[in-house]
Amino acid sequence: MPELPDVEGFRRVVADHATGSEVRSVRVLDPGVVHTSATGFTRALEGRVLGEPIRWGKWLRVPTRSRPEYPQLLAHFGMTGAFVWTSGEDADHRHDRVVFEFRDGSLRYRDMRKLTGLWLATEESDVAELLGELGPDAAGVSRRDLRERLTRTSRRLKPALMDQTAVAGLGNLCVDEILWRSRLAPTRSTADLDSAQWARLHARLRSVLRSSSRVGHVPDRPSWLTGHRDERDARCPRCSTALKRSRIGGRSTVWCPQCQPC
Template identity: 85%
Template sequence: MPELPDVEGFRRVVADHVVGSKVASVRVLDAGVVHTSPEEFTRALQGRVISEPSRYGKWLRVPTRNRSGYPQLLAHFGMTGAFVWTPGEQADHRHDRVVFEFRDGALRYRDMRKLTGLRLATERSEVEELLGDLGPDAAGVSRRDLRARLTRTARRIKPALMDQTVVAGLGNLCVDEILWRSRLAPTLSTTDLEAAHWARLHARLGSVLRSSSRVGHVPDRPSWLTGHRDEHDARCPRCSTPLSRSKIAGRSTVWCPRCQPS
Protein backbone atom coordinates (compact mmCIF):
# COMPACT_ATOMS: atom_id res chain seq x y z
CA MET A 1 0.00 0.00 0.00
CA PRO A 2 1.39 3.44 -0.85
CA GLU A 3 2.36 5.25 2.34
CA LEU A 4 3.76 8.70 3.00
CA PRO A 5 7.16 7.98 1.34
CA ASP A 6 5.47 6.55 -1.77
CA VAL A 7 3.17 9.56 -2.09
CA GLU A 8 6.18 11.85 -1.70
CA GLY A 9 7.69 9.97 -4.64
CA PHE A 10 4.50 10.51 -6.69
CA ARG A 11 4.64 14.21 -5.75
CA ARG A 12 8.12 14.39 -7.25
CA VAL A 13 6.89 12.71 -10.45
CA VAL A 14 4.32 15.48 -10.87
CA ALA A 15 6.75 18.23 -9.84
CA ASP A 16 9.53 17.02 -12.12
CA HIS A 17 7.46 16.48 -15.25
CA VAL A 18 4.28 18.55 -15.47
CA VAL A 19 4.47 21.66 -13.26
CA GLY A 20 4.08 24.67 -15.54
CA SER A 21 2.72 22.53 -18.36
CA LYS A 22 -0.76 22.66 -19.89
CA VAL A 23 -2.98 19.58 -19.87
CA ALA A 24 -3.53 18.93 -23.57
CA SER A 25 -6.20 16.30 -22.98
CA VAL A 26 -7.67 14.08 -20.30
CA ARG A 27 -8.68 10.51 -21.04
CA VAL A 28 -10.78 8.78 -18.40
CA LEU A 29 -10.36 5.09 -19.14
CA ASP A 30 -12.22 3.94 -16.02
CA ALA A 31 -15.00 6.20 -14.78
CA GLY A 32 -15.08 4.41 -11.43
CA VAL A 33 -11.90 6.08 -10.17
CA VAL A 34 -12.79 9.76 -10.70
CA HIS A 35 -15.76 10.09 -8.27
CA THR A 36 -17.60 12.45 -10.62
CA SER A 37 -18.75 12.24 -14.21
CA PRO A 38 -15.92 11.74 -16.73
CA GLU A 39 -17.26 14.74 -18.66
CA GLU A 40 -17.09 17.06 -15.64
CA PHE A 41 -13.65 15.74 -14.69
CA THR A 42 -12.28 16.27 -18.19
CA ARG A 43 -13.88 19.69 -18.64
CA ALA A 44 -12.45 20.96 -15.33
CA LEU A 45 -8.83 19.95 -16.00
CA GLN A 46 -8.29 19.97 -19.74
CA GLY A 47 -6.44 23.10 -20.86
CA ARG A 48 -5.33 23.95 -17.32
CA VAL A 49 -1.71 24.63 -16.35
CA ILE A 50 -0.44 22.46 -13.49
CA SER A 51 0.95 24.19 -10.41
CA GLU A 52 3.23 22.91 -7.63
CA PRO A 53 1.83 19.75 -5.96
CA SER A 54 1.77 19.15 -2.21
CA ARG A 55 1.35 16.08 -0.04
CA TYR A 56 -0.60 15.67 3.19
CA GLY A 57 -0.43 12.25 4.77
CA LYS A 58 -1.29 9.78 2.02
CA TRP A 59 -3.07 12.43 -0.08
CA LEU A 60 -1.56 14.33 -3.00
CA ARG A 61 -2.96 17.72 -4.00
CA VAL A 62 -2.33 19.02 -7.52
CA PRO A 63 -3.57 22.60 -7.99
CA THR A 64 -3.97 24.42 -11.27
CA ARG A 65 -2.23 27.70 -11.98
CA ASN A 66 -4.48 30.64 -11.22
CA ARG A 67 -5.12 32.92 -8.26
CA SER A 68 -7.28 30.43 -6.36
CA GLY A 69 -5.44 27.21 -7.26
CA TYR A 70 -8.73 25.61 -8.27
CA PRO A 71 -9.93 23.38 -9.77
CA GLN A 72 -7.62 21.01 -7.95
CA LEU A 73 -6.89 17.32 -8.36
CA LEU A 74 -6.71 15.22 -5.18
CA ALA A 75 -5.27 11.73 -5.38
CA HIS A 76 -5.36 8.89 -2.87
CA PHE A 77 -3.53 5.79 -4.05
CA GLY A 78 -5.26 3.09 -2.02
CA MET A 79 -3.51 -0.28 -2.16
CA THR A 80 -1.98 -0.24 -5.63
CA GLY A 81 -2.28 3.24 -7.15
CA ALA A 82 0.57 5.31 -8.59
CA PHE A 83 1.36 8.26 -10.80
CA VAL A 84 3.60 7.21 -13.68
CA TRP A 85 5.21 9.52 -16.24
CA THR A 86 5.72 8.18 -19.76
CA PRO A 87 7.58 10.35 -22.30
CA GLY A 88 6.44 10.67 -25.89
CA GLU A 89 3.65 8.52 -27.27
CA GLN A 90 3.24 5.14 -25.61
CA ALA A 91 0.48 2.57 -25.53
CA ASP A 92 -1.79 2.48 -22.50
CA HIS A 93 -1.03 -0.02 -19.75
CA ARG A 94 -3.90 -2.34 -18.86
CA HIS A 95 -4.09 -0.77 -15.38
CA ASP A 96 -4.06 2.84 -16.57
CA ARG A 97 -7.29 4.42 -15.31
CA VAL A 98 -6.82 8.11 -16.19
CA VAL A 99 -4.28 9.59 -18.63
CA PHE A 100 -3.34 13.28 -18.56
CA GLU A 101 -1.64 14.08 -21.85
CA PHE A 102 0.93 16.83 -22.23
CA ARG A 103 3.01 18.09 -25.14
CA ASP A 104 5.98 15.81 -24.33
CA GLY A 105 4.37 12.83 -22.63
CA ALA A 106 1.64 11.60 -20.31
CA LEU A 107 0.98 11.45 -16.59
CA ARG A 108 -0.86 8.21 -15.90
CA TYR A 109 -2.91 7.27 -12.87
CA ARG A 110 -2.25 3.54 -12.78
CA ASP A 111 -4.09 1.31 -10.31
CA MET A 112 -4.73 -2.41 -10.35
CA ARG A 113 -7.29 -2.69 -7.53
CA LYS A 114 -9.06 0.70 -7.82
CA LEU A 115 -9.85 1.08 -4.11
CA THR A 116 -9.79 4.89 -3.97
CA GLY A 117 -8.79 7.12 -6.88
CA LEU A 118 -8.94 10.74 -8.02
CA ARG A 119 -11.20 13.52 -6.83
CA LEU A 120 -11.91 16.95 -8.19
CA ALA A 121 -12.15 19.95 -5.87
CA THR A 122 -13.45 23.25 -7.19
CA GLU A 123 -13.21 25.17 -3.90
CA ARG A 124 -11.48 25.08 -0.52
CA SER A 125 -14.47 23.64 1.37
CA GLU A 126 -14.33 20.46 -0.72
CA VAL A 127 -10.68 19.90 0.24
CA GLU A 128 -11.50 20.52 3.89
CA GLU A 129 -14.31 17.99 3.72
CA LEU A 130 -11.94 15.33 2.36
CA LEU A 131 -8.96 16.03 4.60
CA GLY A 132 -10.55 17.62 7.65
CA ASP A 133 -10.59 14.47 9.80
CA LEU A 134 -6.89 13.72 9.33
CA GLY A 135 -4.36 14.18 12.09
CA PRO A 136 -1.15 16.16 11.57
CA ASP A 137 1.15 15.03 8.79
CA ALA A 138 3.55 12.43 10.17
CA ALA A 139 6.59 14.07 8.58
CA GLY A 140 6.05 17.27 10.54
CA VAL A 141 4.38 16.23 13.80
CA SER A 142 6.13 17.46 16.95
CA ARG A 143 7.11 15.12 19.78
CA ARG A 144 4.68 16.84 22.12
CA ASP A 145 1.78 16.59 19.69
CA LEU A 146 2.59 12.96 18.84
CA ARG A 147 2.51 11.99 22.51
CA ALA A 148 -0.63 13.98 23.25
CA ARG A 149 -2.56 12.50 20.36
CA LEU A 150 -1.44 8.91 20.93
CA THR A 151 -2.27 8.94 24.64
CA ARG A 152 -5.80 10.31 24.40
CA THR A 153 -7.00 6.74 24.89
CA ALA A 154 -5.18 3.60 26.02
CA ARG A 155 -4.56 1.47 22.95
CA ARG A 156 -1.80 -0.57 21.38
CA ILE A 157 0.92 1.54 19.83
CA LYS A 158 0.80 0.02 16.33
CA PRO A 159 -2.89 0.61 15.53
CA ALA A 160 -2.64 4.04 17.17
CA LEU A 161 0.18 5.05 14.82
CA MET A 162 -1.73 3.73 11.80
CA ASP A 163 -4.91 5.65 12.69
CA GLN A 164 -5.02 8.46 10.10
CA THR A 165 -7.14 10.63 12.39
CA VAL A 166 -4.32 10.53 14.95
CA VAL A 167 -1.36 11.08 12.63
CA ALA A 168 -1.58 11.08 8.83
CA GLY A 169 0.62 9.14 6.43
CA LEU A 170 1.88 6.06 8.25
CA GLY A 171 1.13 2.57 6.94
CA ASN A 172 2.08 -0.98 7.80
CA LEU A 173 5.68 -0.99 6.60
CA CYS A 174 6.51 2.41 8.06
CA VAL A 175 5.08 1.60 11.47
CA ASP A 176 6.80 -1.78 11.78
CA GLU A 177 10.11 -0.19 10.79
CA ILE A 178 9.70 2.74 13.18
CA LEU A 179 8.79 0.50 16.12
CA TRP A 180 11.68 -1.88 15.42
CA ARG A 181 14.14 1.03 15.33
CA SER A 182 12.56 2.43 18.50
CA ARG A 183 12.84 -0.97 20.25
CA LEU A 184 9.15 -0.84 21.11
CA ALA A 185 6.85 -3.86 20.83
CA PRO A 186 3.81 -3.21 18.61
CA THR A 187 1.57 -4.57 21.38
CA LEU A 188 2.64 -2.02 24.01
CA SER A 189 -0.04 0.35 25.25
CA THR A 190 0.45 4.01 24.43
CA THR A 191 -0.12 4.83 28.11
CA ASP A 192 2.80 2.62 29.19
CA LEU A 193 5.48 4.59 27.34
CA GLU A 194 7.82 6.82 29.33
CA ALA A 195 9.49 10.08 28.32
CA ALA A 196 12.59 8.34 26.93
CA HIS A 197 10.38 6.08 24.80
CA TRP A 198 8.56 9.06 23.30
CA ALA A 199 11.83 10.82 22.48
CA ARG A 200 13.16 7.71 20.74
CA LEU A 201 9.89 7.03 18.92
CA HIS A 202 9.68 10.56 17.56
CA ALA A 203 13.33 10.56 16.47
CA ARG A 204 13.04 7.20 14.68
CA LEU A 205 9.76 8.20 13.05
CA GLY A 206 11.51 11.21 11.55
CA SER A 207 14.59 9.31 10.38
CA VAL A 208 12.57 6.49 8.77
CA LEU A 209 10.36 8.95 6.89
CA ARG A 210 13.28 11.07 5.72
CA SER A 211 15.26 8.08 4.44
CA SER A 212 12.20 6.49 2.83
CA SER A 213 10.95 9.69 1.23
CA ARG A 214 14.28 10.21 -0.51
CA VAL A 215 13.79 6.98 -2.47
CA GLY A 216 9.99 7.10 -2.71
CA HIS A 217 9.24 3.95 -0.68
CA VAL A 218 10.22 2.09 2.49
CA PRO A 219 13.49 0.49 1.30
CA ASP A 220 14.20 -3.22 1.70
CA ARG A 221 17.84 -2.70 2.63
CA PRO A 222 19.71 -5.46 4.49
CA SER A 223 20.03 -3.22 7.55
CA TRP A 224 16.27 -2.52 7.65
CA LEU A 225 13.56 -4.74 9.12
CA THR A 226 11.67 -4.24 5.85
CA GLY A 227 14.50 -5.98 4.02
CA HIS A 228 13.84 -9.22 5.91
CA ARG A 229 10.12 -9.32 6.70
CA ASP A 230 9.22 -11.45 3.67
CA GLU A 231 12.00 -14.02 4.07
CA HIS A 232 11.07 -17.63 4.89
CA ASP A 233 13.32 -17.86 7.96
CA ALA A 234 13.41 -14.14 8.72
CA ARG A 235 15.83 -12.95 11.38
CA CYS A 236 16.37 -9.59 12.98
CA PRO A 237 19.11 -7.68 11.11
CA ARG A 238 20.29 -6.26 14.44
CA CYS A 239 20.55 -9.33 16.69
CA SER A 240 19.75 -12.34 14.41
CA THR A 241 16.81 -13.44 16.58
CA PRO A 242 13.99 -15.09 14.56
CA LEU A 243 11.34 -12.49 13.84
CA SER A 244 7.83 -12.82 15.26
CA ARG A 245 4.71 -12.48 13.12
CA SER A 246 1.11 -11.85 14.03
CA LYS A 247 -2.01 -9.96 13.01
CA ILE A 248 -2.50 -6.76 14.98
CA ALA A 249 -5.63 -4.76 14.24
CA GLY A 250 -6.02 -6.89 11.11
CA ARG A 251 -2.59 -6.04 9.71
CA SER A 252 0.36 -8.39 9.23
CA THR A 253 2.93 -7.35 11.82
CA VAL A 254 6.61 -8.27 12.10
CA TRP A 255 8.87 -7.52 15.06
CA CYS A 256 11.88 -8.83 16.98
CA PRO A 257 10.93 -10.34 20.35
CA ARG A 258 14.41 -9.68 21.72
CA CYS A 259 14.87 -6.07 20.55
CA GLN A 260 11.20 -5.21 21.15
CA PRO A 261 10.24 -6.97 24.40
CA SER A 262 6.67 -6.81 25.59
Protein backbone atom coordinates (compact mmCIF):
# COMPACT_ATOMS: atom_id res chain seq x y z
CA MET A 1 0.00 0.00 0.00
CA PRO A 2 1.46 3.39 -0.91
CA GLU A 3 2.54 5.23 2.23
CA LEU A 4 4.23 8.58 2.73
CA PRO A 5 7.59 7.46 1.21
CA ASP A 6 5.86 6.04 -1.87
CA VAL A 7 3.82 9.20 -2.39
CA GLU A 8 6.99 11.26 -2.01
CA GLY A 9 8.38 9.16 -4.87
CA PHE A 10 5.29 9.90 -6.97
CA ARG A 11 5.68 13.59 -6.13
CA ARG A 12 9.22 13.49 -7.55
CA VAL A 13 7.96 11.81 -10.74
CA VAL A 14 5.56 14.71 -11.30
CA ALA A 15 8.12 17.35 -10.26
CA ASP A 16 10.90 15.93 -12.45
CA HIS A 17 8.86 15.37 -15.60
CA ALA A 18 5.66 17.42 -15.64
CA THR A 19 6.10 20.57 -13.54
CA GLY A 20 6.23 23.62 -15.80
CA SER A 21 4.85 21.68 -18.77
CA GLU A 22 1.54 22.06 -20.57
CA VAL A 23 -0.99 19.25 -20.48
CA ARG A 24 -1.63 18.68 -24.17
CA SER A 25 -4.41 16.18 -23.66
CA VAL A 26 -6.05 14.05 -20.98
CA ARG A 27 -7.28 10.55 -21.74
CA VAL A 28 -9.65 9.10 -19.15
CA LEU A 29 -9.44 5.37 -19.82
CA ASP A 30 -11.49 4.43 -16.77
CA PRO A 31 -14.03 7.05 -15.61
CA GLY A 32 -14.52 5.11 -12.38
CA VAL A 33 -11.32 6.53 -10.86
CA VAL A 34 -12.19 10.16 -11.62
CA HIS A 35 -14.45 11.62 -8.91
CA THR A 36 -16.16 14.09 -11.23
CA SER A 37 -17.40 13.89 -14.79
CA ALA A 38 -14.72 12.65 -17.17
CA THR A 39 -15.59 15.43 -19.63
CA GLY A 40 -15.32 18.16 -17.00
CA PHE A 41 -12.07 16.69 -15.70
CA THR A 42 -10.54 16.66 -19.18
CA ARG A 43 -11.68 20.19 -20.08
CA ALA A 44 -10.42 21.63 -16.80
CA LEU A 45 -6.86 20.30 -17.19
CA GLU A 46 -6.14 20.29 -20.92
CA GLY A 47 -4.01 23.28 -21.90
CA ARG A 48 -2.97 23.97 -18.29
CA VAL A 49 0.64 24.25 -17.13
CA LEU A 50 1.28 22.18 -14.02
CA GLY A 51 2.83 23.73 -10.94
CA GLU A 52 5.00 22.23 -8.20
CA PRO A 53 3.33 19.16 -6.62
CA ILE A 54 2.68 19.16 -2.87
CA ARG A 55 2.49 16.02 -0.75
CA TRP A 56 0.41 15.89 2.42
CA GLY A 57 0.54 12.50 4.07
CA LYS A 58 -0.67 9.97 1.50
CA TRP A 59 -2.25 12.64 -0.72
CA LEU A 60 -0.70 14.54 -3.61
CA ARG A 61 -1.84 17.99 -4.75
CA VAL A 62 -0.83 19.22 -8.20
CA PRO A 63 -1.73 22.89 -8.74
CA THR A 64 -1.86 24.60 -12.10
CA ARG A 65 0.08 27.76 -12.89
CA SER A 66 -2.85 30.11 -12.90
CA ARG A 67 -4.17 32.78 -10.54
CA PRO A 68 -5.29 31.41 -8.20
CA GLU A 69 -3.65 27.98 -8.54
CA TYR A 70 -6.86 26.27 -9.60
CA PRO A 71 -8.01 23.92 -10.88
CA GLN A 72 -5.88 21.49 -8.89
CA LEU A 73 -5.44 17.77 -9.35
CA LEU A 74 -5.66 15.74 -6.14
CA ALA A 75 -4.52 12.13 -6.09
CA HIS A 76 -4.81 9.33 -3.57
CA PHE A 77 -3.22 6.01 -4.41
CA GLY A 78 -5.17 3.50 -2.31
CA MET A 79 -3.62 0.04 -2.23
CA THR A 80 -2.05 -0.18 -5.69
CA GLY A 81 -2.02 3.27 -7.31
CA ALA A 82 1.00 5.11 -8.71
CA PHE A 83 2.09 7.90 -11.00
CA VAL A 84 4.32 6.57 -13.77
CA TRP A 85 6.16 8.56 -16.42
CA THR A 86 6.66 7.12 -19.90
CA SER A 87 8.36 8.71 -22.88
CA GLY A 88 7.78 8.29 -26.59
CA GLU A 89 4.91 6.27 -27.95
CA ASP A 90 4.64 3.66 -25.19
CA ALA A 91 1.51 1.53 -25.40
CA ASP A 92 -1.07 1.85 -22.65
CA HIS A 93 -0.65 -0.54 -19.74
CA ARG A 94 -3.75 -2.56 -18.84
CA HIS A 95 -3.89 -0.82 -15.46
CA ASP A 96 -3.52 2.72 -16.82
CA ARG A 97 -6.64 4.62 -15.75
CA VAL A 98 -5.87 8.23 -16.72
CA VAL A 99 -3.12 9.43 -19.07
CA PHE A 100 -1.88 13.04 -19.14
CA GLU A 101 -0.06 13.72 -22.41
CA PHE A 102 2.84 16.20 -22.60
CA ARG A 103 5.18 17.23 -25.41
CA ASP A 104 7.88 14.74 -24.41
CA GLY A 105 5.98 11.98 -22.66
CA SER A 106 3.00 10.87 -20.59
CA LEU A 107 2.15 10.92 -16.90
CA ARG A 108 0.01 7.89 -16.13
CA TYR A 109 -2.21 7.22 -13.15
CA ARG A 110 -1.85 3.45 -12.94
CA ASP A 111 -3.90 1.42 -10.48
CA MET A 112 -4.81 -2.26 -10.42
CA ARG A 113 -7.48 -2.31 -7.70
CA LYS A 114 -9.01 1.18 -8.18
CA LEU A 115 -9.86 1.79 -4.52
CA THR A 116 -9.44 5.57 -4.63
CA GLY A 117 -8.44 7.77 -7.59
CA LEU A 118 -8.27 11.38 -8.77
CA TRP A 119 -10.22 14.48 -7.79
CA LEU A 120 -10.51 17.95 -9.29
CA ALA A 121 -10.48 20.94 -6.94
CA THR A 122 -11.72 24.20 -8.41
CA GLU A 123 -11.41 26.23 -5.18
CA GLU A 124 -9.93 25.97 -1.69
CA SER A 125 -13.16 24.66 -0.20
CA ASP A 126 -12.85 21.55 -2.40
CA VAL A 127 -9.40 20.87 -0.94
CA ALA A 128 -10.68 21.47 2.59
CA GLU A 129 -13.52 19.02 2.07
CA LEU A 130 -11.11 16.26 1.05
CA LEU A 131 -8.11 16.97 3.29
CA GLY A 132 -9.50 19.07 6.12
CA GLU A 133 -9.56 16.24 8.67
CA LEU A 134 -5.95 15.16 8.09
CA GLY A 135 -3.42 15.65 10.85
CA PRO A 136 -0.01 17.23 10.22
CA ASP A 137 2.26 15.54 7.71
CA ALA A 138 4.27 12.88 9.53
CA ALA A 139 7.57 13.95 7.94
CA GLY A 140 7.35 17.38 9.55
CA VAL A 141 5.46 16.79 12.79
CA SER A 142 7.25 18.09 15.89
CA ARG A 143 7.93 15.96 18.94
CA ARG A 144 5.54 18.04 21.02
CA ASP A 145 2.77 17.88 18.44
CA LEU A 146 3.22 14.13 17.98
CA ARG A 147 2.85 13.51 21.70
CA GLU A 148 -0.06 15.89 22.09
CA ARG A 149 -2.04 14.46 19.18
CA LEU A 150 -1.44 10.80 20.10
CA THR A 151 -2.37 11.24 23.76
CA ARG A 152 -5.69 13.02 23.30
CA THR A 153 -7.21 9.62 24.03
CA SER A 154 -5.53 6.61 25.62
CA ARG A 155 -5.08 3.90 22.98
CA ARG A 156 -2.52 1.48 21.63
CA LEU A 157 0.47 2.87 19.75
CA LYS A 158 -0.10 1.05 16.47
CA PRO A 159 -3.66 2.30 15.81
CA ALA A 160 -2.75 5.76 17.11
CA LEU A 161 0.14 6.17 14.68
CA MET A 162 -1.98 4.93 11.76
CA ASP A 163 -4.83 7.34 12.49
CA GLN A 164 -4.61 9.83 9.59
CA THR A 165 -6.52 12.46 11.55
CA ALA A 166 -3.77 12.38 14.19
CA VAL A 167 -0.70 12.21 11.93
CA ALA A 168 -0.95 11.93 8.14
CA GLY A 169 1.09 9.56 6.02
CA LEU A 170 2.01 6.55 8.13
CA GLY A 171 0.95 3.09 6.98
CA ASN A 172 1.47 -0.47 8.11
CA LEU A 173 5.10 -0.95 7.07
CA CYS A 174 6.24 2.44 8.32
CA VAL A 175 4.60 2.05 11.72
CA ASP A 176 5.95 -1.45 12.36
CA GLU A 177 9.45 -0.30 11.37
CA ILE A 178 9.27 2.83 13.53
CA LEU A 179 8.07 0.92 16.59
CA TRP A 180 10.70 -1.80 16.17
CA ARG A 181 13.45 0.82 15.95
CA SER A 182 11.97 2.61 18.96
CA ARG A 183 11.87 -0.67 20.97
CA LEU A 184 8.20 -0.06 21.72
CA ALA A 185 5.53 -2.75 21.52
CA PRO A 186 2.64 -1.92 19.18
CA THR A 187 0.23 -2.79 22.01
CA ARG A 188 1.70 -0.23 24.43
CA SER A 189 -0.70 2.49 25.48
CA THR A 190 0.05 6.04 24.41
CA ALA A 191 -0.60 7.01 28.04
CA ASP A 192 2.29 4.86 29.32
CA LEU A 193 5.26 6.43 27.52
CA ASP A 194 7.70 8.64 29.36
CA SER A 195 9.50 11.66 27.90
CA ALA A 196 12.56 9.67 26.81
CA GLN A 197 10.38 7.16 24.97
CA TRP A 198 8.48 9.93 23.19
CA ALA A 199 11.79 11.48 22.15
CA ARG A 200 13.04 8.14 20.80
CA LEU A 201 9.76 7.47 18.98
CA HIS A 202 9.88 10.87 17.28
CA ALA A 203 13.55 10.48 16.31
CA ARG A 204 13.00 7.01 14.81
CA LEU A 205 9.90 8.22 12.97
CA ARG A 206 11.92 10.98 11.34
CA SER A 207 14.84 8.69 10.43
CA VAL A 208 12.64 5.94 8.94
CA LEU A 209 10.75 8.47 6.81
CA ARG A 210 13.95 10.19 5.65
CA SER A 211 15.60 6.93 4.58
CA SER A 212 12.44 5.57 2.98
CA SER A 213 11.58 8.78 1.14
CA ARG A 214 15.00 8.82 -0.55
CA VAL A 215 14.17 5.56 -2.34
CA GLY A 216 10.41 6.08 -2.66
CA HIS A 217 9.31 3.13 -0.50
CA VAL A 218 9.99 1.39 2.81
CA PRO A 219 13.12 -0.63 1.88
CA ASP A 220 13.41 -4.34 2.64
CA ARG A 221 17.05 -4.14 3.68
CA PRO A 222 18.55 -6.97 5.78
CA SER A 223 19.04 -4.59 8.71
CA TRP A 224 15.38 -3.48 8.64
CA LEU A 225 12.40 -5.29 10.14
CA THR A 226 10.69 -4.84 6.77
CA GLY A 227 13.37 -7.03 5.19
CA HIS A 228 12.31 -10.02 7.28
CA ARG A 229 8.60 -9.64 8.02
CA ASP A 230 7.48 -11.85 5.12
CA GLU A 231 9.96 -14.69 5.70
CA ARG A 232 8.58 -18.09 6.69
CA ASP A 233 10.77 -18.29 9.82
CA ALA A 234 10.93 -14.55 10.40
CA ARG A 235 13.49 -13.48 12.99
CA CYS A 236 14.50 -10.13 14.41
CA PRO A 237 17.50 -8.69 12.53
CA ARG A 238 18.75 -7.21 15.80
CA CYS A 239 18.55 -10.12 18.27
CA SER A 240 17.44 -13.15 16.15
CA THR A 241 14.33 -13.74 18.28
CA ALA A 242 11.38 -15.21 16.36
CA LEU A 243 9.10 -12.37 15.34
CA LYS A 244 5.49 -12.26 16.51
CA ARG A 245 2.59 -11.60 14.18
CA SER A 246 -1.01 -10.70 14.95
CA ARG A 247 -3.74 -8.24 13.98
CA ILE A 248 -3.77 -4.98 15.89
CA GLY A 249 -6.30 -2.33 15.01
CA GLY A 250 -7.39 -4.53 12.12
CA ARG A 251 -3.94 -4.55 10.52
CA SER A 252 -1.33 -7.32 10.24
CA THR A 253 1.39 -6.40 12.70
CA VAL A 254 4.92 -7.75 13.15
CA TRP A 255 7.20 -7.07 16.11
CA CYS A 256 9.99 -8.57 18.22
CA PRO A 257 8.85 -9.71 21.71
CA GLN A 258 12.43 -9.44 23.00
CA CYS A 259 13.26 -5.95 21.67
CA GLN A 260 9.72 -4.62 22.11
CA PRO A 261 8.45 -5.94 25.45
CA CYS A 262 4.85 -5.21 26.38
